[in-house]
Amino acid sequence: MTNREYLNQAYRIDARINSKLEQVASMRDLLTRTNAALSDMPGDPNRDRSRLEETVVKIVDMENEINSDIDRLVNLKREIMRTIKAVGNVEYRMLLELRFLCFKTWEEIAVELGYSIRQTYRLRDDAIDSVSISEDGSECQ
Numbered sequence: 071m072t073n074r075e076y077l078n079q080a081y082r083i084d085a086r087i088n089s090k091l092e093q094v095a096s097m098r099d100l101l102t103r104t105n106a107a108l109s110d111m112p113g114d115p116n117r118d119r120s121r122l123e124e125t126v127v128k129i130v131d132m133e134n135e136i137n138s139d140i141d142r143l144v145n146l147k148r149e150i151m152r153t154i155k156a157v158g159n160v161e162y163r164m165l166l167e168l169r170f171l172c173f174k175t176w177e178e179i180a181v182e183l184g185y186s187i188r189q190t191y192r193l194r195d196d197a198i199d200s201v202s203i204s205e206d207g208s209e210c211q
Contacts, residue, residue, distance in 0.1 A: 153203060
């Protein structure tokens with residue numbers, strides 16, 4: 071695993087969490103919608119209940135996945151933070167933290183640090199090259 075792949079892991083997990091949160095919101099929205107068909111024929115009262123229960127179970131399962139992903143993200147961010155703190159250059163550390171822990175774009179980082187985008191990219195390459203990932207750190211997803 072390259073340094074860049076290692077550092078980008080947190081961003082990918084964060085994106086998956088956000089995607090799952092959107093899915094849960096969508097499922098909750100579906101639950102709140104009523105789709106009552108008017109008919110004078112008696113229906114099966116258990117049919118709608120089982121659909122509702124299935125949807126609730128799916129939401130609970132997805133929320134459990136989200137919680138698990140959040141735990142992984144917190145642990146990974148802690149590990150990445152330790153890795154970044156080991157970088158000797160303060161400027162590199164700031165740049166790496168803004169990108170790989172705060173998930174800012176390179177353009178936002180350039181403005182925040184007062185550099186041109188070109189200079190930021192040069193610093194980026196040097197900063198990423200200065201990262202030393204441990205054997206056990208490369209095993210994270």
